Amino acid sequence: MDDVLSKYKEFKHRLLFLLEMLEPFLDPMITGTKNTTCEDASNIHLEK
Structure with missing residues (x-):
């Protein structure tokens, strides 16, 4: 166990x-990944 x-x-x-x-x-x-993901999500939300 110690090993x-x-x-x-x-x-x-x-x-x-x-x-x-x-x-x-x-x-x-x-x-950069977080910002891209947030921007993509907001763009999708605005398009609906």
């Missing part, structure tokens, strides 16, 4: 490190 927990913690730290390194690139993509 599984240690592997989980190691994986979690690696994943968090990777996300932290990629954060400057991911933020504009996530923000």
Whole structure:
């Protein structure tokens, strides 16, 4: 059980490190996706 927990913690730290390194690139993509989705939804709503 301890072995599984240690592997989980190691994986979690690696994943968090990777996300932290990629954060400057991911933020504009996530923000752009949210804005596009909201605009598309509002456009569809207005067309009806």
